[in-house]
Amino acid sequence: MKKLLVAPALLLVAAPAVAQEYHPRETFAPLDLSQGVNRYRSSNGLPGPDYWQNHADYAIRATLDTKAKALRGSERITYTNNSPDTLRIIWLHVEQNLYKAESRGYLANGGPVRGTTGGAMIDSAAIGIGKGESQPVTPTINDTRMQIVLPAPLKPGESATIEIAWHFTIPGTFGGRMAWGTSRDGEIYDLAQWYPRVAVYDDIRGWDPLPYLSQEFYSEYGDFDYWLTVPSDMIVAGSGELMNPKDVLTPTQIDRLDKARRSDKTVTIRSPQEIDDPASRPKRDGTLTWHFRMENTRDVAWTASSKFAWDAARINLPDGKSALAQSVYPAESAGPDRWGRSTEYVKDAVERFSAKWYPYPWPNAINVAGPATGMEYPGIVFDGIDDKGKMLFWITAHEIGHGWFPMIVGFDERRHAWMDEGFNTFIDVYESDEFNHGEYAPKRDGEYAPGGGNPVDEILPILADKDAPPIMSRADTVIEKYRHPVTYFKTALGLVLLREQILGPKRFDHAFRRFADAWAFKHPKPDDFFRAMASDAGEDLDYYWRGWFLNNWQMDLAATRIAYVDNDPTKGALVTVEARDKLIIPATLRVTFADGSTKDVRLPAETWIRQAATAVPVGGTSKVVKAEIDPDHKLPDKDRKNNVVTG
Template identity: 35%
Template sequence: MKKIFLLVFSLFFVVASNFAQEKKNKKEVQQGHIDQNKFRQLKDVLATPNDQHTASGAPGSQYTQQKVDYVMDIRLEESTNKIYGDETITYHNNSKDQLDYLWVQLDQNMRADDSKTPLAKSTGASAFITPKNFQNTYMKEGKGFGFNIEKVESEGKPLSHFINRTMMRINLPNPLASGETFKFRIKWNYKINDINKDGGRSGLESFPDGNNNYTIAQFFPRLAVYNNVEGWQNMQFWGRSEWALEFGDYEVNLTVPADHIVDATGVLQNEKNVLTKTQRKRWEKARTTFDKPVMIVTQAEAEKAEKGRTSKTKTWKFKAKRVRDFAFASSRKYIWDAMATNVNGKTVMAVSLYPKEGNPLWEEHSTRAVATTLIEYSKLTFDYPYPKAISVHSERQGMEYPMICFNFGRPNPDGTYSDRTKKGMIGVIVHEVGHNFFPMIVNSDERQWTWMDEGLNSFVEILAEDVYDPVLFAGNPAKNITRYMSGDQSNISPIMSQGDYVKQFGPNAYTKPAAGLYILRKTIMGPELFDHAFRTYSKRWMFKHPTPADFFRSMEDASGMDLDWFWRGWFYTTDVNDIGIKAVKPLYLTDKPSERVAKLKEQYKQYFDGLGDLVYITDKKEDANPKAMDKYAEGKEVPSYIYSVEFEKPGGLIMPLIVELTYADGSTEKQTFPAQIWMKNDKTVKRVFASTKEIKSIKVDPDMETADVDTSNNSWPKKESKKFDEFKNKVKN
């Protein structure tokens, strides 16, 4: 064996030396280049690992994060649609740093009269416009939105602060050392926006009967994140990219009209004070009912309540531990149902609140969809740690908060609905409830990296929806993303782009990351390997602040797979996948060497003598001898059909090469070659297929698993269109 190796090496050396000498004789000067191979490592892109964010993708021994606790008294004034708040904040400096100031988010200021958000949009004049739109666009009047900060104080003394649009800097009286806490108070109020008229992520929906549905979030001044990656995450809120928040404990008293039904982040502390005996009895039944929702407030009761009004109030008290935010919903119109959900032996309550306008769709599906989401997400990540998950119906919303979310999906006024409406409603519930996992627990920075919560969540959503209704949600994410990826490159952004300047936000942050992870799981890694790695990442970063590098590194660390080529191509570029068949050449066994081989045998006689007996492969059918291998076959059937296939890759993305062979007898065989087949040449590769049966056709990516944007080159023989066949027949006739 060593002798043959040396002969082969010597032959290669001679040929290479001759080639080099020819280049030298021509006196060509070649320019050097850097490594541009698409399998090169991501070390030039990812942040340098350290003792806080390690090279394995796990939190390091020196990882720290802040804690912020809130005690709040909130009053919802229905007559003026205003919220009044008084909050005491306790800030825990767990970092190693001394802090001179704190940054507080004032998200409601995004819609204030002096907001810069409308001015940051390029607008042109329309040739026609409705009078109402003209008035709203060119005759604007101030609406008085935004926070009114009444007091900022500590220990009863005014606290120096400065408001910069959607951020407020709290100037500390003394530097806050590592390990110390600082307690201060903010008193404030603001006017609630009408979601359908004024827009917004939260607010109120008004009904013709004079009632409102209040779905309230971003309603209080909240501490920005201070971490060991960004320092203060105090980027302005422009209305799109969402939030970076710290975990903490909440005690919230919500004072609302006495005839309202309320639910919120956390556990209700005073059921006896705010619920009737009948409601409490039904709620207790729901706690032990796992097969179907139990009605806590029926539709008939909700319809009766919405006809009344009261000037009295009730205060609902909630406590929440280890949450990054707080939201609530309040209305006298609510129907309320709930059921118990078994998450690996722990009972979690799945809850829905909705006005009659949501029925019958919501009564049939909302709470069941919540329960399915909790179970399926827990399988792929970690057991859901909170006591409940609530789905609240609002006509035009889809927003998420710890333990509670607001969702659209409304049937027609007569109660009928299409499959499209049903699919949209179930889909948004699964998606928004799923956000409890990403980013409410795996707490990524939404302001910077939208895909880290939306994309990961959209991926797990696909798997959960398939369990809920595999017929309604049948689809192929890899195939569906090709239209977006093959679009105008000037209107596409890499996934790894900050959310505010991303083009085509939905496909970029939601569907492309989800499709990529779907391909990674189904085609590249396989479910078993992928699921272990994904669970590892999720558990590592529960209740912590991961970065993109932590995700990429964890997936590789827990799987034993080098995926840098995938992250680089799918996440950092807008390259597309296009793999096709360039040429197919039938080959034949023979006992006759070709003229070229005969010359080589004569030139390198010693090498060939060392190889012993030989059979040959030729592309000349007339020289074929199918029996040339018979005496060496040792009773095994010799492949009589040999095909040399050259595959091309016009697209810039690297993907596995999936090939389906269809034989003359109608049987098929699929062969998958790993992405690494493109390591040496990412333009073309060759493979030889040998079979005892004639191959009638070859197809690349037959099930459309790899997001191939152009399938016209995927088949051999090349398929011609029906119109072209008709044209040929006309010419022939």
């Protein structure tokens, strides 16, 4: 009833009009998401009853030529059209073309070319539809994309077989995400983006073959078998499971791996002292072929070197399952404060992420010390030869965490890098807090809070920067100055605030886990996440999505006045709180009374849904000597000087 909407006590202390940036109808306006709801994607943010996804299986054979610094290979792709559409073309990625001098990626970087190669050379291509015979085709190559016009329509439910032969020169350390380089004692080859792969065809854009600008990927899921022929003195580590250990390992190494699968302590497979021992390889001349298999993955990558030490330990997964944590690194990286702890870090991260968010699905998780530093692929990550201590832990946990986002939950990191890097930085926060009783805590993406500064203070310069892009900006438009502060740090902090200040861990964790489980090995979009969190948590979060993710708004809450019912402290006090800028986040108001007692009052977002200033009944029977908003310093308030009012 109307009389219940306006409490008489509030009429006695009507808040003064406030001239400011805050306007309730702007912050709390309805948010019309860009992606419609249909039978493919439901209103609750989860896959709909008719959700579909195409599928690509790969059989790849490649040979590493260490003298020419080249890789030559062939592949057979079985591509299944699960969509309701008839396809007449297929797009593939040929990401090695990034290294051509005229590539879009080099031009987009706006600076000098770091180094070039001839890109991917396609030696032959053929395609067959259904059970029909393969026919040679001449692909059309445009930058890092390759289009194949089908000889016949690929109807819903049908499969096409694509056969491609190719070769390329492996880039040196200028390759960035994949490269070959030299450690102190010898060469290391980190091979990624190494085979033509089918682009995603989805229900949002159809074919989505954005050119590769060195801004990561959007890939289809499938099963991979791949065979790698390398010099016999090399150790190879690759995504998935090694299928022929007896062909490429010594009996001693096989026994040690079996021991590692039963051990929670790190077990040496090949020690630094054994690297140059001929007995550590089945043969020292010629070549060996390593066969790996990985199922239900969006990619595979691998590394090879004759100078690798190797260790491993068991990963304990939910429901009694297990996997193997592994590390390969040159002798110069060994040591108890260096890569000697890498497998410990991998094991701990995978176990905690599996227990907290979603069980790790693959047989191995591998950390590599090599030239392609700080980059992730399913089941394997590339880190730095010189990494050590807390930085090695932070980088390892972060890169391994990408196994969840975007390797399990298949975000389109090409367009929405914040869902890839920000989600992963978010789960890093808790891993750093929990590992070995906080040995390396806190981490709030250490580049932005060196020395463990308060993250809500560290973000303030970004929120105040009129040129800083919103989180939801297209990834390719975010320049390097803002890429980490916005894409990684602001996104992660936004999720921390959502979990700890808005929803609470119980509601957040349930919604977040349900989202991850529903979209595992699928392709969620930003709107799916926004809908899933709001629906499961039972909260209208439009104001928060708009302020933190769609805009770069600032927050300024203030406590401005203390008053009393009928001017009598024994009848209870009222504290006026104001919103002076556009961003709203629920807050705590802590009141201290003259009798020494304190009281915390939780202020929901609706405190400011109709007006900028609200008089909050705080009770009490004695005078209020102090009232403070956000007393525990949990919110990114740009002006903390106005957070306190005294009486």
